[in-house]
Amino acid sequence: MSPDRPTLTATPHNVGVDAAVAAARRVVTALLHAGDGSAAAMAEVASRLTAVAEHLEEHAPTRDERLVDMWAGEGVTRHDPVTGPENAVAPPLPLSGLPDGSIQGTVTLGLPYQGPPGCVHGGVSALLLDHTLGVANHWAGDSGMTGTLTLRYHRPTPLFEELTVRARQVSVEGRKIRTTGEILAGDAVCVSAEGLFVNKHLPRPR
Numbered sequence: 001m002s003p004d005r006p007t008l009t010a011t012p013h014n015v016g017v018d019a020a021v022a023a024a025r026r027v028v029t030a031l032l033h034a035g036d037g038s039a040a041a042m043a044e045v046a047s048r049l050t051a052v053a054e055h056l057e058e059h060a061p062t063r064d065e066r067l068v069d070m071w072a073g074e075g076v077t078r079h080d081p082v083t084g085p086e087n088a089v090a091p092p093l094p095l096s097g098l099p100d101g102s103i104q105g106t107v108t109l110g111l112p113y114q115g116p117p118g119c120v121h122g123g124v125s126a127l128l129l130d131h132t133l134g135v136a137n138h139w140a141g142d143s144g145m146t147g148t149l150t151l152r153y154h155r156p157t158p159l160f161e162e163l164t165v166r167a168r169q170v171s172v173e174g175r176k177i178r179t180t181g182e183i184l185a186g187d188a189v190c191v192s193a194e195g196l197f198v199n200k201h202l203p204r205p206r
Ligand SMILES: CCCCCCCC(=O)SCCNC(=O)CCNC(=O)[C@H](O)C(C)(C)COP(=O)(O)OP(=O)(O)OC[C@H]1O[C@@H](n2cnc3c(N)ncnc32)[C@H](O)[C@@H]1OP(=O)(O)O
Pocket: 130, 131, 132, 133, 134, 135, 138, 144, 145, 146, 147, 148, 174, 175, 176, 196, 198, 200
């Protein structure tokens, strides 16, 4: 971690649940690459994956206990669907703060995130930007829940290429927070976002 670029999101570990989640992401991607044309023995694959799921379910804490545990502490979250190292849905996108008050991260998305042929699904772009704008607000000091998120899709966002996702807080007026951000491929803006966040926080599970 550079002192000029503090990490704002949880760093994945290569042990424990993070390692298992990294393997699960690999399975999801491998299944999409395999498809029905694969020579792999899919009935056996399904049976082995089902056994893994049953093992995890059998040893999991209750849902209420898990929710309390997820929200313990006041630091970064480990479970969110964008940056979370323990969430197999997350690409994940690591975010860092920049000295100018903005934040950014890079990510390369594969087949699980496809919308148009060879390109990122628009809803996935919205997910990345919603979260990144929210983290930008935390980094700036005033944060809240998304009230309105407006997106402009300038050009298709490519899969399999490094994307930069960045955001910055623009203004705070009372409880209303305005934040903007973009997803870029190289120097080209693929998606831009304007968010109106309202300073409100739901209580954490106790
Ligand atoms: C680090 C982690 C980052 C995570 C980032 C992820 C962000 C998210 O996904 S949050 C989840 C998605 N968002 C939601 O579920 C929000 C659901 N909506 C709500 O809870 C509420 O409607 C909420 C909080 C937006 C506003 O409710 P409330 O606190 O009652 O606001 P209210 O008192 O009516 O209005 C306050 C001001 O905001 C404005 N406002 C209220 N709602 C909106 C809205 N949806 N859009 C724009 N402006 C709004 C009002 O006009 C008012 O403005 P003014 O003061 O000028 O009159």
